[in-house]
Amino acid sequence: MPNVAPYAAATAVGVIGGAYCAYRLYQQSQHRIPEQWTQVGTLKDIYVYPVKSCQPVKIEQVECTIIGLKKGWLRDRVLMVIDDANNFITARAFPELYLVKPTINNSVLTLSRDGADSIDVDLAEVIANQKSKTATVWGIEVPVYDCGDDASAWFTKLINRPSSTYRLAYYASQNCRDPPKDPRVKVFKFTKNDTGALGDDTSFNLINEASVQDLNSRVGELEITPRQFRPNFVLSGAKPYDEDNWKFVKIGENVFEIVMPCTRCAITTMDPETGARHPDSEPLKTLRSYRLMEGEKMRKVMGTSPRMGLQMSLRSASGGTITLNDPIYVA
Template identity: 30%
Template sequence: MSKFILSEINIYPIKSLGGISLREAQLEEKGLQYDRRWMLVDEEGIFITQRKYFELALLQVNIGDGKLSVSHKTLPEQSISFSLDEDTGEELSVVIWNDTATALEVNKTVSDWFSDFLKFKVRLVKMPLTEKRLVDRDYASNDEVVSFADGYPCLLIGQSSLNGLNEKLDDSIRMDRFRPNFVFTGGEPHVEDSFKTFHIGEVLFSAVKPCARCVLITIDQQTGEKGQEPLRTLASYRTVGKKIMFGQNLLHQQLGIIRVGDEVKVVDWKDEY
């Protein structure tokens, strides 16, 4: 059996904006440090995503010197930055899918910048350290919590899964369409579907639920343009119960440092493999 090696670590500090590739990352209670700790919401407090606003793909996020900066991928003069610790202190109730959570607006200037970009009023909010948004109890084992991610702290995809998909497409796509936290090399396409519990480095994870994919994966993360692929092709061979599955949602049972190059060591398999 081939060895599985962690080849990518990605975080997405602001939900639905561009991600950051890291060589190592701190795994905290809610997931990787800074991952989906900020989010855009409308005037009703409902979350804003690329599923409807494709142009969010054009906003790149970076972290450095205690600040988070956002810049336009093709118009870099359009940019804004703020302190990682900054917020107004005013609590807001926000909605992510079926969940309601407490959030803090970063500041009015930042919210106005995003409102100008999107052409309607939004606010950029952050999740307070004290907020406990619970993972779906049908899959949680110990009242695990999550950031502003769709539902789970981390997402894992095998590079072979993308390679297998690209063999079926006329034009190959990049992994960033799927917004994984972890990518690994080795094994056959979708071998991650058979992972039950496994270590990345010293940290123990459980693969608890396949990731159901949506229209977001049809948005080119470099151009913000939407097409029909790869959703149409994936539907032909990755549909389970009317949902298109690609990647595995994870829960972690420990905290620690994860590094590119760590071995992904399977402890238990879901089925004989």
């Protein structure tokens, strides 16, 4: 009787190898860049948020990198304020942050706010003189540089919580941080290149102006603007909520995959000009009446957070530029 072991082993190897190849093809197909595109509008606004939870910088042209938008030293959500435990804080609990205005001149970050003296932080000096340490964003450790005692004193005075000290931290990596330990990561199939620097979910966020206008028609006299959703990109020309059906977005020649819808929190209830919270939690209250995730599985994962806008990741090469009025295509 012939020895069948070698044949069985070879067959097993073939099956395993075939299964692996099939899996790799499946993975690749999930992120394959489409060949057919439909123009839905144009790019109306570009916003970069240097410091998490602080004011944006509005610009006309920007570069795309894997961890977010960039223009020289101006980068999206690469700085954050941390507490005594090196954990990030946001305007959800610290509304004082919301009206801090950052500007960038070469490598110098200037922070200002009405009623407070401004402060300059030279980010090049921070990188040159500081060793990285660890801070935490949504339970994930990230490497950061400490921006110094002067910046710490400025934020500590501004926030003014008894016996608490706050420090400004600068992201110390060119790679995306690790995905959070969150069921959404599995449901929406996050990759290691999706989470950006210090933003909540992904590297890029887009809002459809027509969807915001539709929301406005539902909230009475209150005027809602795209800025309340803190997007990177504002799309003009599409139909309301058409974005629910898109898988890819192309701005100019830069291709983004939609990782997940953007679910919204209490920051949307803060006036983008004054930082004041709406007394009736609008527009979040209205959004919850018609924009919750559909299906039992999604509701279990996303809870009562309504969707508005898109969380996206770069799928074309880093270094491409985006300019105001660029055409926006979808697939």
